[in-house]
Amino acid sequence: MSGFVSFVGSGPGDPELLTLKAVDRLKAADAILFDDLSSGPILEHASAKADLVGVGKRAGRPSPKQHHVSQLLVDYAKAGGHVVRLKSGDSGIFGRLEEEIDALRAAGIEFEIIPGVTSACAAAAAAQIPLTRRLLARRVQFVTGHDVAGALPGDLHLQSLADPGATTVLFMPKRTFPALAEKLFATGLRPDCPALLAENVSHPDQTLQRTTMAALADQLSNEISSAPGLILFGELAETP
Ligand SMILES: C[S@@+](CC[C@H](N)C(=O)[O-])C[C@H]1O[C@@H](n2cnc3c(N)ncnc32)[C@H](O)[C@@H]1O
Known part of the structure; x- marks a missing residue:
């Protein structure tokens, strides 16, 4: 049986x-x-x-x-x-x-x-960011940054990702982020859009880095850690 x-x-x-x-x-x-x-x-x-x-x-x-x-x-x-x-x-x-x-x-x-x-909710909670915000973030989208071969998926809906009224959480995002950011800037997302890189969320060595899309794209084109990480972007509430 x-x-x-x-x-x-x-x-x-x-x-x-x-x-x-x-x-x-x-x-x-x-x-x-x-x-x-x-x-x-x-x-x-x-x-x-x-x-x-x-x-x-x-x-x-x-x-x-x-x-x-x-x-x-x-x-x-x-x-x-x-x-x-x-x-x-x-x-x-x-x-x-x-x-x-x-x-x-x-x-x-x-x-x-x-x-x-999900690590998406745990990252947002650790950084004290509500994933939805009245009037500012009416949608949340969970998106993978890589396809089965590890490349940036070719069929991402860029207009949705560049929507200023959404909070986006990118899973497995780090290697492909610079290429994605470039596409999003060309689609209208502002380079100074707030972003958060959250690594090892909920572990003792957790790190939360608040930055902007452009600065993060620049950083990740130079150096990528092997820690599991997520990138959140949108109108992320500021930590007091
Ligand atoms: C195969 S996906 C699984 C996601 C999982 N089912 C979830 O709901 O969190 C693995 C990816 O999730 C993210 N992830 C999972 N745990 C994480 C953690 N503790 N800290 C940061 N990112 C994490 C990373 O982007 C990692 O590459």
């Missing part, structure tokens, strides 16, 4: 940002397949008998292919028991959740999805 899979969003890294349901599923799991960004102290909630399997994908490093990860998930679930698939932030945001769901459905395996605190 097949087991059951819980997709669990681990939040941005600080174990105190796990939900109660996430902790419950981690304690109950027979096996946990986890990403790089959802490891560390979060895994201390796992039972001592659980198999802990790292399946992390990180830019610029050799990583397991997605179809191998999906197959491994199916194999663990078919062996029976309760499998947790632990993904950073919220598993439905740039987590390739759909591919793993498809694999489970094709194999007839039941699952549930436990939401998590």
Whole structure:
């Protein structure tokens, strides 16, 4: 008889940002397949008998292919028991959740999805920035800065990204940001539009750098750290 899979969003890294349901599923799991960004102290909630399997994908490093990860998930679930698939932030945001769901459905395996605190919301909270602002920011958009090959996606909707009435959060943004900024300036976004680079959000080495689009594009064309980071831009409220 097949087991059951819980997709669990681990939040941005600080174990105190796990939900109660996430902790419950981690304690109950027979096996946990986890990403790089959802490891560390979060895994201390796992039972001592659980198999802990790292399946992390990180830019610029050799990583397991997605179809191998999906197959491994199916194999663990078919062996029976309760499998947790632990993904950073919220598993439905740039987590390739759909591919793993498809694999489970094709194999007839039941699952549930436990939401998590996305790094986008955690970054905004850490910097004391509301993602929406009455009259100023009527929309929030979460956008990936890279495609499957690591390049700037060619089909980004530049007018939406240059909309002064939106707050934009770029995931995996750093390598392609200078090229994106150039396109956005040509589409009408002002170079002094406020921007925030948030790295290692919720970790002890978190950094939050307030800057402008033009200054950040210049900075990232010279130097990029390997820390996980997000870029927020728009009419970001100033920290007092
Ligand atoms: C594959 S995506 C997963 C996003 C995740 N599902 C979420 O909701 O936060 C990985 C990217 O999320 C962002 N990210 C995740 N955790 C982060 C953190 N603690 N600090 C900064 N950025 C983070 C980075 O842009 C990273 O490259």
